[in-house]
Amino acid sequence: xxxxxxxxxxxxxxxxxxxxxxxxxxxxxxxxxxxxxxxxxxxxxxxxxxxxxxxxxxxxxxxxx
Amino acid sequence: xxxxxxxxxxxxxxxxxxxxxxxxxxxxxxxxxxxxxxxxxxxxxxxxxxxxxxxxxxxxxxxxxxxxxxxxxxxxxxxxxxxxxxxxxxxxxxxxxxxxxxxxxxxxxxxxxxxxxxxxxxxxxxxxxxxxxxxxxxxxxxxxxxxxxxxxxxxxxxxxxxxxxxxxxxxxxxxxxxxxxxxxxxxxxxxxxxxxxxxxxxxxxxxxxxxxxxxxxxxxxxxxxxxxxxxxxxxxxxxxxxxxxxxxxxxxxxxxxxxxxxxxxxxxxxxxxxxxxxxxxxxxxxxxxxxxxxxxxxxxxxxxxxxxxxxxxxxxxxxxxxxxxxxxxxxxxxxxxxxxxxxxxxxxxxxxxxxxxxxxxxxxxxxxxxxxxxxxxxxxxxxxxxxxxxxxxxxxxxxxxx
Numbered sequence: 001x002x003x004x005x006x007x008x009x010x011x012x013x014x015x016x017x018x019x020x021x022x023x024x025x026x027x028x029x030x031x032x033x034x035x036x037x038x039x040x041x042x043x044x045x046x047x048x049x050x051x052x053x054x055x056x057x058x059x060x061x062x063x064x065x
Numbered sequence: 066x067x068x069x070x071x072x073x074x075x076x077x078x079x080x081x082x083x084x085x086x087x088x089x090x091x092x093x094x095x096x097x098x099x100x101x102x103x104x105x106x107x108x109x110x111x112x113x114x115x116x117x118x119x120x121x122x123x124x125x126x127x128x129x130x131x132x133x134x135x136x137x138x139x140x141x142x143x144x145x146x147x148x149x150x151x152x153x154x155x156x157x158x159x160x161x162x163x164x165x166x167x168x169x170x171x172x173x174x175x176x177x178x179x180x181x182x183x184x185x186x187x188x189x190x191x192x193x194x195x196x197x198x199x200x201x202x203x204x205x206x207x208x209x210x211x212x213x214x215x216x217x218x219x220x221x222x223x224x225x226x227x228x229x230x231x232x233x234x235x236x237x238x239x240x241x242x243x244x245x246x247x248x249x250x251x252x253x254x255x256x257x258x259x260x261x262x263x264x265x266x267x268x269x270x271x272x273x274x275x276x277x278x279x280x281x282x283x284x285x286x287x288x289x290x291x292x293x294x295x296x297x298x299x300x301x302x303x304x305x306x307x308x309x310x311x312x313x314x315x316x317x318x319x320x321x322x323x324x325x326x327x328x329x330x331x332x333x334x335x336x337x338x339x340x341x342x343x344x345x346x347x348x349x350x351x352x353x354x355x356x357x358x359x360x361x362x363x364x365x366x367x368x369x370x371x372x373x374x375x376x377x378x379x380x381x382x383x384x385x386x387x388x389x390x391x392x393x394x395x396x397x398x399x400x401x402x403x404x405x406x407x408x409x410x411x412x413x414x415x416x417x418x419x420x421x422x423x424x425x426x427x428x429x430x431x432x433x434x435x436x437x438x439x440x441x442x443x444x445x446x447x448x449x450x451x452x453x454x455x456x457x458x459x460x461x462x463x464x465x466x467x
Contacts, residue, residue, distance in 0.1 A: 007360070014367055021372035021379070028383060035376045042368050049364060052357050060350050 007048040014041040086156040100247040121288035123251040127164035138170035147173040195315040203268040203299040211260030211269040216241035220272040220324040227328030249283035254292040272303040272324040284311035303327035425457040
């Protein structure tokens with residue numbers, strides 16, 4: 001899965017996947033593929049947020065040090 | 066005597082002195098305004114000698130007047146007084162000196178001085194010297210501050226101590242001047258130009274402690290105002306106490322009410338700035354942290370949506386659909402079968418109803434002739450005819466006897 005996807009792009013696509021899944025359209029096979037894509041995107045977003053928080057904590061902890 | 070002097074035919078001193086005297090005489094009577102720098106009334110002498118200075122420039126002239134002219138015009142005359150004289154120039158050939166002979170002397174009262182000051186204010190205002198658009202903002206943190214003030218004065222101490230307390234690393238270049246009396250203006254202008262020319266000085270403070278209206282007059286002097294206006298370096302005026310507003314206050318780039326106020330305005334407070342910086346950094350970090358938290362919430366919300374959180378739901382739903390479909394098909398089938406079988410029964414029943422079996426079972430029997438036709442009337446057959454008798458159970462063959 002492409003990693004250089006920006007946080008915003010990943011989250012936007014995730015939202016799209018969810019709405020497609022909720023609309024229930026497409027074949028079972030497509031639904032499964034969509035679901036897997038959704039999980040992957042969610043992981044990317046979570047990783048980005050954790051990264052950001054880590055950088056922030058690192059920065060402000062260097063203040064404190 | 067040749068009309069023109071020449072190297073070959075130079076004029077003698079008396080001729081030159083006489084020509085000067087003629088030239089000087091051409092000025093005639095003039096009204097002159099000035100400040101008495103020196104006054105000498107030698108006892109027994111009928112003439113009073115005065116040195117009259119220009120309040121704005123480093124220039125003075127000697128004025129002589131008879132004792133009664135002085136006594137009638139300016140009885141309480143003393144040094145420092147502002148006077149107006151009506152005089153004409155006199156050339157003393159013997160010593161080769163020039164002085165003015167006054168026939169009238171008038172003391173300029175404070176009221177008139179202030180009236181003149183208002184007049185000057187209007188003039189300078191009209192010329193745009195007070196125009197706020199022309200004012201330059203002093204630097205937030207000056208490298209070197211030029212300070213013009215009287216030597217070891219309270220004003221000097223106030224500016225230096227307050228500024229240093231706020232910004233310990235502040236750098237000053239102090240020029241001490243006279244801040245009162247006839248020589249004040251030229252000395253201040255000199256200091257101003259000196260500091261303005263110094264590239265390392267990026268703001269100039271003109272500071273003076275409190276004083277009477279007369280004391281502060283030099284700071285409303287036209288030449289000083291023009292000098293301040295001409296400065297390229299921003300000038301902060303800190304003259305007297307809060308209510309005092311000499312003209313230089315209007316021309317300066319910034320007006321401080323007192324020397325201490327000037328110190329507060331010219332340098333930022335280090336402690337305050339440090340606190341502001343720390344606060345700013347905190348707010349920046351918090352802003353980003355909040356942004357992350359908000360995004361985290363939105364992500365969590367999306368991930369908790371059923372279609373992602375419980376994908377089985379999809380499969381379950383599909384399987385539920387599946388079972389529903391199978392149920393329906395099953396029901397449909399059973400329904401059809403039932404219908405079919407009930408139809409069968411129905412037709413069977415009708416069949417049976419139509420079929421003679423029931424009547425046979427009630428003891429009746431069906432007689433058929435050999436050709437199969439059912440025998441309804443005895444007359445239809447004659448003796449010896451072969452008949453087929455169908456009973457509830459089984460059949461008989463019979464022949465008609467009669």
